[in-house]
Amino acid sequence: MSGKGDGRQRVALPERRQPAVLVVRTERPAHITVLVDQPQGRRPRGYQLHSADGPVVARIPLSRGGGRREAGFRLEFRDGVRVRWSASAEPPDAVPEFDVHTGGQGFDVVRYRGTAGPGVLRHRGRGTVVLQALDDELAEWATLGEGLGDCDIAVTWPGPGYYQVRAHGAWILTREAGG
Structure with missing residues (x-):
């Protein structure tokens, strides 16, 4: 449509x-x-x-x-x-996959293929940013991190799965080295 x-x-x-x-x-x-x-x-x-x-x-x-x-x-x-x-x-399967890093602007859903462990959500923009884990039905399951304005937020990836970013600016999700 x-x-x-x-x-x-x-x-x-x-x-x-x-x-x-x-x-x-x-x-x-x-x-x-x-x-x-x-x-x-x-x-x-x-x-x-x-x-x-x-x-x-x-x-x-x-x-x-x-x-x-x-x-x-x-x-x-x-x-x-x-x-x-x-x-x-x-x-x-229309959701983009990543295992080390990905980025975007505003709201989006991504699929993390990496392992459980430490990561970072980097946000550049105004307003709030929230990273949420989604369950198998793509419903909100847990909030992994949130911040305001330009910020770097330490997160812990529960493991492979679907995640949504709610942001008002540009963002980058990464898995930390060794994570």
């Missing part, structure tokens, strides 16, 4: 009975909020996506709660500046 507007949209979840991610892409730099509908009528959850130096490409975990076959969402563009975008629900 693609568009230039910011009305309510729906995407079909992959057929397999596994979690999914909403992959959002823009054709050029943008700052958008994606409001994802939650199961059982709970309030939509907001995800800040942005990129200052290239198109946005970010993943958002989607709940399968209640046997849902599709997920609803809405895009809101910062300062009314709209850009062309596309969004699709994809299986978890």
